[in-house]
Amino acid sequence: MKEFTPIKEGKVREIYDIGDSLILVATDRISAFDVILKNTITDKGAILTQMSRFWFDYTSDILPNHLISTDVKDMPEFFQNEKFAGRSTMCRKLEMLPIECIVRGYITGSGWASYKENGTVCGIRLPEGLKESEKLPEAIYTPSTKADLGDHDENVSFEKTVEILEAIYPGKGQHYAEELRDKTLALYRKCADYALSRGIIIADTKFEFGLDEEGNVVLGDEMLTPDSSRFWPLDGYEAGKGQPSYDKQFVRDWLKANPDSGYDLPQEVIDKTVEKYKEAYFKLTGEEFKSTL
Numbered sequence: 001m002k003e004f005t006p007i008k009e010g011k012v013r014e015i016y017d018i019g020d021s022l023i024l025v026a027t028d029r030i031s032a033f034d035v036i037l038k039n040t041i042t043d044k045g046a047i048l049t050q051m052s053r054f055w056f057d058y059t060s061d062i063l064p065n066h067l068i069s070t071d072v073k074d075m076p077e078f079f080q081n082e083k084f085a086g087r088s089t090m091c092r093k094l095e096m097l098p099i100e101c102i103v104r105g106y107i108t109g110s111g112w113a114s115y116k117e118n119g120t121v122c123g124i125r126l127p128e129g130l131k132e133s134e135k136l137p138e139a140i141y142t143p144s145t146k147a148d149l150g151d152h153d154e155n156v157s158f159e160k161t162v163e164i165l166e167a168i169y170p171g172k173g174q175h176y177a178e179e180l181r182d183k184t185l186a187l188y189r190k191c192a193d194y195a196l197s198r199g200i201i202i203a204d205t206k207f208e209f210g211l212d213e214e215g216n217v218v219l220g221d222e223m224l225t226p227d228s229s230r231f232w233p234l235d236g237y238e239a240g241k242g243q244p245s246y247d248k249q250f251v252r253d254w255l256k257a258n259p260d261s262g263y264d265l266p267q268e269v270i271d272k273t274v275e276k277y278k279e280a281y282f283k284l285t286g287e288e289f290k291s292t293l
Contacts, residue, residue, distance in 0.1 A: 001077045011036050012045075012227065018076055021068060024089045026222070030273075032252050032263075039265045043291050046086035047277045048225040053089070054285050055191060055223040062186050065219040066091035066210070086291075094210025094220050097176065098168075099161050100146050100153055101184040105139040105192055106203040108132065108230065108243070122155045133203070133232075134239040139188055141181045146208075172215075179217050180209055191224055198283050200246065201237060205229035231280050246280035248273065 004023075006014040011031040016023040026045035030037050049070055056067045068090040072080045075090050104111055104121065111121040112132050119125055122142035130136075143161050144153040156164070158181060166173025184207050192202045206228050208221035222228055226247035233244060244250075254269050255261060265273075281289045 004076070004078050016079075018090075020093070022091050022093055023075060023079060023084075024091060024222075025084060026087045026089075030227075030248060030251060032248060032255055035263055037251070037263045037265060039270055041270055041273050041277070043274060043289070044277060046291070047281050047289055048222060048227055049087045049089055050289070051225050051281055051284065052223045056219070058194065059187055059190060059219070059223075062190065063183050063217060063219055064212075065223075066094055066221075068092060091220070092212065092218065094212060094218055096208065096210040096220060097180065097217075098146050098164060099156075099177075099180060099209075100144045101180050101207045101209065102142045102144060102204065103139050103184050103188040103206070104136065104142055104204040105188065106133055106135050106201065106230075106232075108203050109249075111142075111204075123157055131240040133237075133241060133243050139185060139192075141184055143180070176217065183207075183209070183217065183219070187219070195231075195284060196234060198286075199234045200280065200283055201232040201234055201243075203230035203232055203243070226277050226280055246276045250276060 004016045004018065007017045008015040012027055012029045014025045014027065016025065026049045028040035028042060028044045030039065030041050030044065053067065053070045056065045059065070069075070070089050072085050072088055075088065079088055107115055107121065107126070107130050114121050115126060115130060119128065121140065124140050124142065127137065141158065142155060143158065144155045146153065158177065161180065162173045162177040165176045169176060187207060188202070188205065195202050202224065205224055207219060207223065209217050210220045212218050229247060230249060231246035233246070237243060250273055251265065251269065254265065255263065278289045
């Protein structure tokens with residue numbers, strides 16, 4: 001049996017090269033404030049993998065994505081075991097674009113802090129009088145650069161994304177920047193509307209895209225998971241305050257309230273986080289999450 005080692009390890013994922021495709025493995029690690037926490041969140045990687053698979057299928061009419069399979073039976077023998085089952089995605093190789101495509105449908109988090117200070121979010125001026133967690137008149141596209149492990153992403157203007165992409169793809173920067181923006185907004189609108197019908201508000205999220213061999217834009221990475229999005233329960237939603245969430249904001253909030261924790265979560269926070277992830281998975285897919293462990 002051929003053994004494989006990761007060609008890249010991120011904060012919470014490992015990437016393996018198997019020749020004509022890649023395998024992305026979502027671990028149970030969790031990060032917050034660009035720090036990998038000491039704890040792991042049981043089943044987290046599998047929940048995120050299966051949730052991404054659901055969204056890739058749901059949005060395949062908008063643009064192609066990198067998904068080939070999440071069944072380890074379709075992967076080399078090395079991956080056909082409990083360690084990888086449920087949490088591995090075999091996907092197409094893409095030339096990933098260096099832009100994190102962030103879309104905000106509600107004003108919260110760093111966007112709310114910026115709005116209170118000067119009425120803008122990532123340089124975009126918004127109407128006066130908005131409340132915390134309020135739905136925006138229209139979703140806004142606020143891209144950022146993709147930072148290396150340990151560094152912070154940097155918010156950039158749409159015009160800056162044109163410059164960045166033009167430097168890499170002369171003559172195509174404007175085209176690719178517009179396509180990233182338009183596909184990001186289209187994906188968000190379709191998925192946010194669906195999630196709302198299932199009792200979940202997607203306040204904001206991020207997408208990542210790459211190019212295939214023909215230069216076509218393809219959706220990659222993970223998609224609309226609690227690690228890349230803010231999910232709020234529709235039940236009890238009320239603008240003017242912070243919202244309870246299904247995502248890792250719960251972990252961030254605990255860390256903020258316990259600055260001397262050394263990024264070490266108590267068991268009850270871990271259990272509550274798992275519970276929230278599983279509840280979000282059920283609400284969105286209509287299926288109970290089945291652990292692979």
